[in-house]
Amino acid sequence: MTTPAPAAVPDAVPATAPVAAPAAERSPGGLVRRHLSLVITAGLAAVAGLAFHRVFGWAAVVPVAAVAAVVPTVLAALLAGPRAGRPWPLWISLVLSVLAWAGAVSLTLFRAHLADGSLPRVIGIGLRDSWKGILTTLLPAPARPELLVLMHVLVWLAALAGAETALRTSLRVAPCLPALAAFGVALAMGVGGPGSNPPLVAAAAALIVALALVRSGAEGSAGGLPHRLTLGAAATAALGALVLFAGPYVPVSGDRYDPRDQVQAPPPQQRDSVSPLDRVGGWLLSPDEVLFTVRADRPQNWRLAVLDRFDGVTWTSDGRFAPTGSRVPPAGEDGERRDVGQRVTVMNLPGIWVPAADRPRSVEGLGVVVDPVNGTLAAARPLRSGQSYHVTSSVRQWSEKDFTGVVRQAGDAEARAALELPDGPGAQKAPPQIAEFRALAQRVARGADGPLQQAQWLEEWLGTYARYDVTVSPGHNYRQLDFFLGQSRRGTPEHFATAFAVLARTLGLPTRVVVGFRPGRTAGDGLREVRSGDVIVWPEVRFAGLGWVPFDPTPKRQGRSGADDDVAAGETLQKLEQAKRNAASRNRGGKATRPPEPPRAPAKAAEEASRPWWVYAAASPVVLVPSYLVAVLVIPVVRRRRRRRAATPALRIAGAWQQALEHLADVGLTTVRTLTAHEVARFGGRSVGDDARAHLGSLADLVDRARFAGEPSDQRSAEAAWLHSDEVGRLVTARAGRARRLRRRLHPRSLRRRVHAETRDSS
Structure with missing residues (x-):
């Protein structure tokens, strides 16, 4: 049996060798797709940067978005190497990108700080505080480098992350995610700014579709790359047009999110050491x-x-x-x-x-x-x-229709703050003037039909109650307003406007004070010169649905004429005054109404002023004689009681001595400036008798001890002093007679207050 030869085993690939991209990605079509992907990701990053136009305006964001989107994309493409698919390690790309960003931001935004050595510190402060500076600034924000740096770094990071994702992954739409994140930050920071974003949203949607089409499939599929690019361009254009034209009509419910609501605004501050209201008098x-x-x-x-x-x-x-x-x-x-x-x-x-x-x-x-x-x-x-x-x-x-119908004072937070009447700095209780102002305002506005007419009646009443006088001392605290309304009745616009504001607040009308100027004098060629004498002050009242409505309680300044010298010189305020009057008349059924007349002298007083002088001369004794008799008989009694109820025993003893001296005056002893207390007692005894000398001597001892003794006098000594003084009075009456004492009491010198003088004389 023949054994088959073993299959050839390929050599193992070393672990440290870079992984090559698939053949499709190394092909010419793959290189085109990757470079097109980089172009699209750069475009998405640029669109995200342009979305900051509601924050800074178009002129400021276009160059920053171009630099921050293009430079990191080009850098990522260069680091990918001559052959796509073998990019350098990611950490090298990140380090070089950070260095490139520092150089780009220094040469563009912070070029002015290159020579002074403060560049690192300025860039650090900008990166740390730019977001808060934007969120606490009314849009559009100033295009300052320390604010634009936030947009620059966000677009740079979006472009870099998108390019690296496109080069290192085969995911279709993942490279667009960093740009979308930057786009979302721009949209949130631009809430409330001028302009709109539908065109940019349409561009972003079109670029995302184009990115997905470019990065999908292999070169040979679906007719090849040219066919997909043609199809993608058509689909991209259609989607962009759909988003652009249909976006504004998409119904969205709920309130938009504004990150400024989460940032604490700067606290109120006194921005000028001198209030403009304090400059009015000068x-x-x-x-x-x-x-x-x-x-x-x-x-x-x-x-x-x-x-x-x-x-x-x-x-x-x-x-x-x-x-x-x-x-x-x-x-x-x-x-x-x-x-x-x-x-x-x-x-x-x-x-x-x-x-x-x-x-x-x-x-x-x-x-x-x-x-x-x-x-x-x-x-x-x-x-x-x-x-x-x-x-x-x-x-x-x-216009008149603004005031037609029911006009109510506003009740929002701003209006409630405009009703406050504090007691004053350091005051422990409410000043009495507030109650007086409230009573006066209620008397003036009694019978008014609603808050609008209350304000109108206050305006008309003040305009006829007091006179315009630039020589009056400035000031508008409670005491000065009380003096203005109760006594002087003369003031500058400062006094009229602040008096109106305080009186209106006591009626529940939200009020504020505005300092400004008349239109000024024509100087030729459409130019107006506004002089210091054109300064005016007027109050404004907040009504529901109307906002702040100006009022004019200041009378015209005497000695000056011309349209420019009237507080309501502007065409707008003239129409306002007429509209308020017409609306008030219509609200009362066409019946003209006027505020109560200012407090004036009664008519009977005017008739009496026309009587001849001899009538008053003949009638004066009838009034003066009884008044004099009451005074000379009552004042000594009141003076004796006050002396007897003095605060300390020493003062009561001194009062008893003074009372005894007044008794001795009835028997002719009136000069005591060079006499001591015991000398007075001795001379008094000669004039009245030995019994009086004993009482006067004892009283003199008590007086000397009260004045010069080291220990304070007690209550028993004070009671004894008054017993001696009363006995001296009884003995003087027995010696001089009641008729003589009554005649001396009716003399005008009995009305003199001799407390301190006689005390010094007797010492």
């Missing part, structure tokens, strides 16, 4: 200084600062300001609006508050922070003369 006293110039589409009142927090002493802003590239978020209230463009040039305006028409929509040419709630603009640094910027504002166009 500006009005020097009215001709040009603060800034404006070239605008139409004249408006220029808003400077919104002050919504009152601590009992001063008004400040409670806004949480956030940086912004240029955009200011909309107000959120319904109603017709009109865009107004302004070119502002700062001249002599101090502080950091940036004037603009309400409400700003975008600002360019000046680095600012924005309060997203009320749209107030503030510069990052104090303003300098010559700075210029452009603002586009969305100005509310008020």
Whole structure:
């Protein structure tokens, strides 16, 4: 039996030899597929980077996305070697990619820091804080390197991971996953930013389909690679078009997720050491200084600062300001609006508050922070003369239909905060002025039909109750407002606006104070000069569905005329005033209503003022004589009781001595400046008698001990002193007679308060 020869065994492959790709992958068709895969993964990474356009804007993201998507892809292709399928070890690719990223980001984003030696520190800070800086900035964010570095590293990692996956695996769509992750981060960070992403979503979907088609099957299947590329291009175009046109109409329920809700915004801070409200008085006293110039589409009142927090002493802003590239978020209230463009040039305006028409929509040419709630603009640094910027504002166009029907005060969190009336810094109890303000406001608004008419009546009442006077001292705390409303009745816009705000808050109307300027004086060629004398202050009340509505309680300034000098000089505010009046009349069934008249002197007093002077002269004795008799008879009794009930026994003893001296004055002993207590007792005994001398001597002993003894006097000594004093009074009455004592008491000198003088004289 013949044994068959054993089969030849191939030589074993050494374990350290690199594993070659399949023959299909090493073929020319396989090389084309791999290079097309790299092109597609780079395109996906670039699309993910372009999705940051809602964060930074197109101009900033296009160059960064191009560099961060192309460079790591080219590097991965070079490291794959001259023959596809034999790439270098992965760790070498990662190390070289990190070095390449550091060089690319240094030469592009951080080129300005190459020479100063701070490059590593700046890049580290950017990688650590860029995400929080973006999430706490109003979009679009400034295209600063320390913020763009986050986008750069995400796109770079997506391109690198996609390319390495395409080169080292045969999975069809796995190389697109890193780019999709970066795309998702871009979408989340761009929530609320300008622009939309459907075109980018369509491009990403088309590229994913193209990647799957390119990496599917072998070269000889389905008509070869050209046939699959033709089919893939058609399918990709169809899917991209479907996503682009159908995407916006896909119904999506629920609120969108915004990562900014999870990031703590910067706390409120006093952004200027001097409140603009505190500058109003000084500006009005020097009215001709040009603060800034404006070239605008139409004249408006220029808003400077919104002050919504009152601590009992001063008004400040409670806004949480956030940086912004240029955009200011909309107000959120319904109603017709009109865009107004302004070119502002700062001249002599101090502080950091940036004037603009309400409400700003975008600002360019000046680095600012924005309060997203009320749209107030503030510069990052104090303003300098010559700075210029452009603002586009969305100005509310008020009409009568806005106020028709039921108008209620708002009840949201912002409105509740605008109702606070604190006791004041360090106060232990509510100041009495708050209760007085509430009673006054209720009296003025009694009978008003709803909160809108309450505010209108307060506005009209203040405008007729007090006078405009720029010489009044500034200040708006409770005491100063009480003096303004109760006594002086003269003030600047600061006093009228803050008084309105406090009175309105006592009625439950959410109120804030706004500092701004009139449109200014025309300087030719559409330019307006806004001077210090154009400063105005007005209150605003928040109503449900309407938002903040301006009011004007300040009367026109005497001695000035012209449309530009009126607080409501702007066309918009003139329409607002007319709309409020018409709506109030319609809400009352067409019946005109007016607020109660300010407190004035009674009509009877006016009639009495016309009577001749001799009538009052003849009637005056009828009033003065009884008043004098009551005074001279009651005052000594009250004085004696106060002395007898003094706080300490020593004071009561001194009071008994003073009472005894007044008794001795009735017998002619009135000069005691150079006499001691015992000398007074001796001379008094000569005038009244020996019995009086004994009582006066004992009383003098008690007085000296109370003054000069080391031990304090006790209650028994005080009672004894008053017994001696009463006995002296009885003896003086017996000696001088009651008639003489009564005549002396009716003399005007009995009204004098001789407590301290007589004590010094007797010593």
